[in-house]
Amino acid sequence: MSFQVFGLPVSRGVAIGRAVLVASSRVDVAHYFIDEERVEAEVMRLRSARDAVASELSTLQRELPAEAPAELSALLDVHLMLLHDETLTGATKHWIHERHYNAEWALSAQLEVLARQFDEMEDEYLRERKADLEQVVERLLRAMARGPASSFAPAPGGRPRDFAGEDPLVLVANDIAPADMLQFKRSVFTGFITDVGGKTSHTAIVARSMDIPAVVGAREASRIIRQDDWIVIDGDAGIVIVDPSPIVLEEYRFRQRQSDLGRERLSRLRHTPAVTLDGERVELLANIEMPGDAIAALEAGAVGVGLFRSEFLFMNRQGELPGEDEQFEAYRAAVEAMNGLPVTIRTVDIGADKPLDRMSANELRHEHALNPALGLRAIRWSLSEPGMFRQQLRAILRASAFGKVRLLIPMVAHLSEARLTLETLTRARQQLIEAGKAFTDIEVGAMIEVPASALTLPAFLRYFDFVSIGTNDLIQYTLAIDRADEAVAHLYDPWHPAVLGLLARVIAQARAAGKHVSVCGEMAGDPEFTELLLAMGLRSLSMHPSRIASIKERVLRTDARRWAQQLERILAADEPEAECRRAAQLLLSGRADSSQNEQ
Ligand code: PEP
Numbered sequence: 001m002s003f004q005v006f007g008l009p010v011s012r013g014v015a016i017g018r019a020v021l022v023a024s025s026r027v028d029v030a031h032y033f034i035d036e037e038r039v040e041a042e043v044m045r046l047r048s049a050r051d052a053v054a055s056e057l058s059t060l061q062r063e064l065p066a067e068a069p070a071e072l073s074a075l076l077d078v079h080l081m082l083l084h085d086e087t088l089t090g091a092t093k094h095w096i097h098e099r100h101y102n103a104e105w106a107l108s109a110q111l112e113v114l115a116r117q118f119d120e121m122e123d124e125y126l127r128e129r130k131a132d133l134e135q136v137v138e139r140l141l142r143a144m145a146r147g148p149a150s151s152f153a154p155a156p157g158g159r160p161r162d163f164a165g166e167d168p169l170v171l172v173a174n175d176i177a178p179a180d181m182l183q184f185k186r187s188v189f190t191g192f193i194t195d196v197g198g199k200t201s202h203t204a205i206v207a208r209s210m211d212i213p214a215v216v217g218a219r220e221a222s223r224i225i226r227q228d229d230w231i232v233i234d235g236d237a238g239i240v241i242v243d244p245s246p247i248v249l250e251e252y253r254f255r256q257r258q259s260d261l262g263r264e265r266l267s268r269l270r271h272t273p274a275v276t277l278d279g280e281r282v283e284l285l286a287n288i289e290m291p292g293d294a295i296a297a298l299e300a301g302a303v304g305v306g307l308f309r310s311e312f313l314f315m316n317r318q319g320e321l322p323g324e325d326e327q328f329e330a331y332r333a334a335v336e337a338m339n340g341l342p343v344t345i346r347t348v349d350i351g352a353d354k355p356l357d358r359m360s361a362n363e364l365r366h367e368h369a370l371n372p373a374l375g376l377r378a379i380r381w382s383l384s385e386p387g388m389f390r391q392q393l394r395a396i397l398r399a400s401a402f403g404k405v406r407l408l409i410p411m412v413a414h415l416s417e418a419r420l421t422l423e424t425l426t427r428a429r430q431q432l433i434e435a436g437k438a439f440t441d442i443e444v445g446a447m448i449e450v451p452a453s454a455l456t457l458p459a460f461l462r463y464f465d466f467v468s469i470g471t472n473d474l475i476q477y478t479l480a481i482d483r484a485d486e487a488v489a490h491l492y493d494p495w496h497p498a499v500l501g502l503l504a505r506v507i508a509q510a511r512a513a514g515k516h517v518s519v520c521g522e523m524a525g526d527p528e529f530t531e532l533l534l535a536m537g538l539r540s541l542s543m544h545p546s547r548i549a550s551i552k553e554r555v556l557r558t559d560a561r562r563w564a565q566q567l568e569r570i571l572a573a574d575e576p577e578a579e580c581r582r583a584a585q586l587l588l589s590g591r592a593d594s595s596q597n598e599q
């Protein structure tokens, strides 16, 4: 029976496909398709893993010391029984045979099916056996990782096999950590649904950068959607339709075709310079997470990278951070790929909803029961680890010998942080000179993303060459709304007069001081705000590569001078969004200048 689940739209478009339920703890399992002729070999991998685990468990049981509690031996019996149960390994083969999933994926798909059956059991003892099942699956996955790799596994950095004839797939999970989301950049999924998360959580940001429809904060989705259900994701409205009727499906297929045509039309703007109707040139830059994203940035027509979120290089490394050389290679790769265009590298912004280890914002909140967004994150963390910070600064400086690099400091709130950062940079430069390593002069900018620095901008402008406004955090901290928490997502309002007032003020003050100012938060890639930002005097916007064409289209249609005449009224309004719409209508009907005179 068809039903709908409502969430928050984070990435536009329509996706239609079968649901793949993935437990949050298992998103790191590889997902790729195998060819027909590989099916038997893949089943063999599963069988070998099962035999290996069986012998592992039998050995454990045999070698149990005499004083071990009897329960332990009974538990191993249960594990052995689960291991040989047809509903686990037998049914897993079905996913390999019928769906051509790789063995690890097939196993976790079947685990999701069984886990749900366990959850629904009346008997508490039986219900608790789910944990045993999970342990057995964990052992199987580990055994597979030890055994020979599938010859069909995609090479690191390569795209998994995705051949014609397979049903498109939509990933459904309770929550996905930002770093795990990143791994899905090269995946078979055509859409994403998560139960938790806000619109500008980093998980949502990475989903958006993949340019495939996604809905977050869909609450119960992963509990009520079943493995293999047909799903429609309406990424514009934030609606998920489960088991759609043929009529609904047809309607969405039509919309999907329309949206493909729209994209094709927009892609023709790639080489068109972004210039407003009144001749103002606007710089459209790209936000990237990994050096490889630079290719998408260039393809989308970006004139540089406005934000390289370097923290993604630091995540999921089991405590071992990337060294100077490794970082240098990554930055150099991005700089060289951009071919002379500027690359703005932000120093590590770890903390809040981007922990170093594999943990989602939700898990973080529950485990630590504190508010990580107000804690040791971004520049605060870097300054508390001076050795690590200098290492990153040296790596960034060294990359400057290969192209145009700009350095960006996240979440500056105190002038002392500005001073300490610049001192650390001076020390990093000295160290490079002593080591005989090449670098050039680079501009240093501050992210303006807490009200404190927005309200005292002139003081910060004395220290920095440029500023970039991080609206995602500026909204979070101005409105006291956790950007990753779907429970307060309805209050996360970029149109709030306080937010718009701060934005307008920062842009005007930076321009008056002759400093370059950009916006690199999600507002920059949202066409609803393009005219307003241009009206504020902004001429540089940084966004996901996939958003550049739509924003360029808006820029080309905007008369920045006439919009600027509407600014004061919009900023003074109780409902700026409605006032902005009214201004758009006035300008469209050509009455704006005269109505201005009537005031
Ligand atoms: C922002 O806060 O707007 C921003 C661009 O940085 P991040 O989203 O990575 O916090």
Ligand code: MG
Pocket (backbone or CB within 6 Å): 410, 449, 470, 472, 473
């Ligand atoms: Mg930020």
